Structures are given as C-alpha cells and as structure tokens.
Amino acid sequence: MKIKYMALLFLLVQFLPAQELQSPSTFLGYELGSRFSRHHQVISYFEHLEAQAPDRVRLEQYGTTYEGRPLMVAYVSTAENLQNLEAIREAHLSNAKGEGTPDKAIVWMSYNVHGNESVSTEASMLTTYELLTSKKEFLENTVVIIDPCINPDGRDRYVNWYNQYRNTPFQVDPNSKEHHEPWLSGRPNHYMFDLNRDWAWLTQKESQQRIKLFTKWLPHIHVDFHEQGVNNPYYFAPAAEPLHEVITQWQKDFQKEIGKNHAKYFDREGWFYFTKERFDLLYPSYGDTYPTYNGAIGMTYEQGGSGRAGLGILTAIGDTLTLKDRIAHHHTTGLSTVEISSQNTEQLNREFRDFYKGKEFTYKSYVLQGEHDKMEALTRLLDAHEIEYGFTDKPVKGVSYEPGKTMNNQEQKLVVSTDQLKGTLVTVLFEPQTKLNDSLTYDITAWSLPYAYGLDAIASKKIVSVNAEKTNRAPQINIDADAYAWITDWNSMNDAEFLAHLLKNNVRVRFNQEPFSFGQQSFERGSLLITKGDNKDIPVASLLEEAANTFSKDMHSASTGFVDRGFDFGSPSVRMIEKPSIAVYSGGSTSTLGFGEVWHFFEQQLQYPVSVLDADYFNRIDLAKYNILVLPNMWGLEDSHLNKIKSWVKDGGKLIAIGDALRVLDKVDDFALKAIAVEDKEEGEKEVIPTPFNSSDREGIKELITGAVFKANVDTTHPLSYGYSDTYHTLKLRAEAYEWLSDGNAVYLSDNAQPIAGFAGSEAVKKQGKSFIFATENMGSGVVIYMADNPLFRGFWENGKLFFTNALFMVNN
Helix, strand or coil: CCHHHHHHHHHHHHHHHHCCCCHHHHCCCCCCCCCCCCHHHHHHHHHHHHHHHHCEEEEEEEEECCCCCCECCCEEEHHEEEEHHHHHHHHHHHHCCCCCCCCCCEEEECCCCCCCHHHHHHHHHHHHHHHCCCCCHHHEEEEEEEEEECCCCHHHHHHHHHHCCCCCCCCCCCCHHHHCCCCCCCCCCCCCCHHHHHHCCHHHHHHHHHHHHHHHHHHEEEEEEECCCCCCCCEEECCCEEEEECHHHHHHHHHHHHHHHCCCHHHHHCCEECCCCCEEECCCCCCCHHHHHHCCCEEEEEEEEEHHCCCCCECCCEEEEEEEHHHHHHHHHHHHHHHHHHCCCHHHHHHHHHHHHCCCCCCEEEEEEHHHHHHHHHHHHHHHHHCCCCEEEECCCCCECCCCCCCCCCCCCEEECCCCCCCHHHHHHHHCCCCCCCCCCCCCCCCHHHHHHCCCCECCCCCEEEEECCCEEEEEEECCCCCEEEECCCCCCCHHHHHHHHCCEEEEECCEEECEECCEEEEECEEEECCCCCCCCCCCCHHHHHHHHHHHEEEECCCCCCEEEEECCCCCCEEEECCCCEEECCCCCCHHHHHHHHHHHHHHHCCCCCCCECCCCCCCHHHHHEEEEEEEEEEECCHHHHHHHHHHHHHCCEEEEECCHHHHCCCCCCCCCCCCCCCCCCCCCCCCCCCHHHHHHHHHCCCCCCCCEEEEEEECCCHHHHCCCCCEEEEECCCCCCCCEEEEEEEECCHHHHHHEEEEEEHHHCCCCCEEEEEEECCCCEEEECCCCCCCHHHHHHHHHHHHHHHHHHHCC
C-alpha cells in the first residue's frame, strides 16, 4: 500500500505546474539595490532561472577564476531558438563566410569586468528576468548571451569589503569610509590586472577562457557595462574619436541608432547622458574594440558611480545617486540594446556578412622571422585568437619594420595574411603604424605585435603564399653524465623559466660575460653553464635532462673547462648566479596594476617565488633576508622606507625600480638619476599667444606620450642586455626621461630620438634624446637597476621581459 501511495504522489508532482520565475528581489530575499549581491548569490539566481525555465535559459560554465569562482554565461531566448541553438550558431558563422541566410540577431552583454563597478551585475539579473517575462517578444528573433560577471574575484573583493565597512543605514557623505576602498581595490582581478585591457593580449586566465567562447559566437552586438566617476552622467554610444580606420561606416551608423534608442528612454525619465566624448574606439584590447574588430557593434556603457558610490552618495551638485538609480540606468540600456537589435535582425546579418567580405587593406601579408622561442610565443597567441598563419622558406619583399634590415632567407618565415576571416583583426594587431584621426585618445597608440615580440617583420602589399610546413624543432639534448659541464643558450623567456626551474631545484648555475667556443659550438654572453663541480651533492645530469625536455632546451656537454676561444670555465668572467630571494614592495602609493604586473610575472610566467612586502609593516621587516627588492610603478615612499632601502642597497642589496618609481628615487641625492627638462625658450624668441580655454586639452597632449614605440640602442656587453641584439623597440608610456648615466647605460636613446609608431607630443619628444631606457648604478656594495620604461606593462610586451629577468639573474654587484 505504501508503494502505491508513493507512486501516486510522484505522478501528481510531475503534472503540477512549474514554479513561476521569481524576480531577483523575491529570490534573493531583499530588494534589488538595497545591498550588494555576492557572486555566489548571482550564480544561484541564474541557476534558478534555468531550473524554472530550462527551455528558455541555458547556462554554460566556460571557466574558473584564479580564486576558483565559476565563470558563466546564460543563453536567453525562446524555447524554439534554444532548442536549435547550435544550428543558429553554425548558421551565424557560415554567414561570415558568405553562406546561408540566417535570421537571428546575436547579442552578447558583458557585465562587471571591473569588480568595483558593481552595479552592472545587479542589473544583469533584472535584465534577464524581464527578457523572460515582460520583454520576451524581443527574443523571437534574438539570442541574448549574458555574462553576469566577467571578474568575480574583483567583484567579491569589493562587495565583501563594502559589506564590512558600510554604515547602517548607508551614509551618503562622500567622506565616510564606505566610499573609500583600500589599496587592493575591487577593480582588477586576482593578480591586479585590468581585464578590460586584456582582450587581445590574453595574459589572464579569465581572458583566455572567455575568448574561446567568444570566438565560437562572434556576436553582432557586444556591450561592455562599466561605471565612471560619481559626478558623471551616463555615457552610451556613439563612441568618441579616434575611431580606427578599419571600423566600417555601418558600425559607426548603427552605434548612432542604438544611442538614439537609448536616448528615447532616458529623455522620457529626464535622465542625463552624453555621447561621442572621451571613450574612443582605437586600442584593440578593450571589450568594445576587440569585438568591433571581429565584426560586432562593440560598445561601452558607463554609469556614474564605481567603487565610491556604495549604496548611495551625494554628488557634487547635491543630488543623491543610489544603487537603485544605477541599476535602472544599466537595465534600461540593456533592454534597449536587445530591442533595437531584434528590430534590425535582417540588416545586422547582412552587414555582418559584408564585414567579412574581402577587404582592400594596405598590407595583405605580414611576414615575421626571429628567435625560435619568440616565434612560438606569438603563434600561441595567434592560435588563441584562431588567427590563421603559415610558413614560407622563400625570399619576401615588402616594407621592413626596421628600415635597412633584411631577413635571413635561409631561415623559415611566419606568414600572417589578411585574406582570412580574422583579416581585420590581423590588420589592427600587425600594422606598423596605427593611423590616428585624433591624437586625444583614451589609451596607448602603439602595440604592433612584431615590435612587442621582438621579431623582424615585413609588411607586404601582396598575398604571400605559404609553401612550407612548420619546422618542428626538436631540442638537441646531449647530456653526458660524465661531462665536465653542460651548456645552453640564453635568448627568451622560455630560457628564463628553465633557469628558474633549475634554481628552485637547487642546481647551481653560472653564466659567461664574454663569448666563448669549443669545437663547432659558439656561445654568446649570458649562456648558462652547469658544472659537475658545482653540483656534487645532487643528481645534476638527470635533473638537467628532465628540465631540458620540459622546456625544449638544447643542451651541450663539455668534457673539459678548457675552451678554444674566450675564457675558460674557471675564469672570473664566468659568474655564479646567486639563487635569489626576491621581494616586491606593495601598498602605500604603489600602483596596484604595477604591483600586479610584477606579482603575475613571478607566479604565472617565471614561476619563481616572490615575497610581497606591504608598506603597512615594511619597517618591521628584516630586509637582509632578501637580496632583490622590486619597486613597481609608484608615486611615493615614506622617508623611513626609503632610508631603509638605501641602507640595504649599500650593504649589498639589488634594487629594481620600474617606471614611476624612478620619480621617487630622482628626488634623493644618493641616486644618480637626473630628469631631462625642456629648456625654456629665451625671452623674445617666440611670440606667446594665450591658449583658448577649450583648447587646453589639445595643448596639454604636447607634453604627453601615449604609448609610443621608440627604437633604442642596446649595449650587448651589459648583463642587462644578454640575449638581445643591438637594437630594441621600447614601448614608452610617459614623457619623463632621464639623462645617460656616467656608465651602466644598457639600453638608451640617441640624440633626436623620434617615435616610430604611436603618438608622442612635440614637447615630450624633446626630452627623449640622450636618455636611458634601462641602466644600472653601483651603490656601496649593492646595485640599483633603473627601468625607465616598464617591460612588464600589462604583461604583453613580450620582448621586454628578458630585460627584467636579466636584472634578476645576470646583473651582479
């Protein structure tokens, strides 16, 4: 009898009507906008939507963050569309190839890429709910992909902090603590990287995982939801100049149509907004530009608020801006975007197809050549973006990125053509010089990958055919267990990872300061030498063989320390690499992004341990435990901290100062730095004309360098420069420049230095002549390494990283 009762109950449950979709407020148990939702609560809400409407909501986890939080998108559409989701995706991608007649619009909306711009994730829940209820007609011919939180680690860092320190009830006074985030703000991800500037470079785990899914869809529309200062009205498309020349007229025009649709709703409510100002479409690694260069209408929406606004704040004009207000604004533009997309499905599909038709780019092929590991690193990035490439062993003619330099026709060359689906993106990432139709831009103006990866390159106006398979270079590992020493070269970050691995495993390693050869083998400065005599107590041969296979390193065995040319292995010019104990300064006036670049470099690239020393307790630390201290970009140091660092250097420490940290040291007499200033013109030499008030910004950019590439000279005998040729293309981010030191100038600019790519203001350029890029100064028993340009900037300037590694391992006191 009991079994029959249970069976009947089961049947009744199966035929009960499904629970209705709950609004965010009902599900969360608090009114949306009355508090901040933690990431797990947001995920739970989307799981509720999928559970109650599985035919109209489908969740897909596409990855996890560094701190283990899930990364997820929700596909939202009609039951029929979701049932045919894969067929819709395939038809959409076929359209890019000129095939088929798809009839659906693909709209992707990304929220909360900056963790403390926290309103957007709240808005994503309400927008999704209304698309499934009151606005479901928008979904008839539209698939909406919603990423409710691109940066969960940053978001929860902000939300957890705010919930700890908020007033009850919340305090609108901007001076209250709840409106002042601590040093590690919620804006970046775990490693303090700005994910909104990583779409093209893919240095971060979140970006790498997201781009795989994005490339599977290549949406018609992509919106990146942001926040800005609390006193700013709402910003939406159309974007400001400069707009990259590859952006089509249709992409520009439809941005305007979307903006007009938003304006209709904002006008109705009396909400303030602005367009066509500040936020341009140039730098390729944003959440609006990267989709644009892949055929989408890519847009940034900016709501006033950010990490200062909390649940409510008084603005400069005395208005109260609440979280509920901010949700309403992002919610409105989100729905408006889907609405106008659904109304223009046919045109979106037609123009998307036209975007991918053959285009007449100035250069049709980019041909590259250089050190094997650097080529490998670039092809990994191309693979991640699904950019096609091939190889040729034939001579190629075209415009050299470095005039006067020719390629070695005996070596294989990498060919990347614009005659492919991603041709527009190829043009943007590889072109030697970006065309600027306005020099007032939001970000850097030079990023060409051949410069970034340190490769020789030719831009050809013809399609260069590929006629060779990729040469799979097997490492030549010759490890004789009875050898006197084993030797390998030093050219790339792969070599640096190999060295770090050995040092972590207590293998003692030397390097040579002068070239040497024996037999048919020649080795340049900085080659790594591992001798049996230095490693008597460990199974060094087996450790080397394992490491050589892991890092694909050529290894050569030497039966003697007597060389044919150069200095023998026992010479003072063959130096021991001290196993470093490394610390990085954090907190205080240190740039969080600058700190993150160093932190990420050690843990995720070099994979070598680093200690983080915070300003709060720096005076209590025994610095003698560390032989290297890194000062990232910063704007100041407490006097007691600076004095402590100076004493430590003089006692034998190695200090590496990066970027703006040089400004701090420049103020102290002990350091040899001298900033270059443009001398004032003699009185009467030039008539001075007052600058119109509305031209002050344009006059000001004369003093700026917005990410320009300069060709620098390299002293290849300097330990900082081991592994480099005699020139280096440096990415200069700031106008500040420092005079050549009396000696120790490893990389420097000659007189009359000019940018070869990107924008540099006329007054700023005058400072660059006879300045150093990287230099060293002995101080007492220690050494200071100055890096005026940041080689770790955003983790993408690959060719600069070996300079930083040389600073760690090759520069001795």
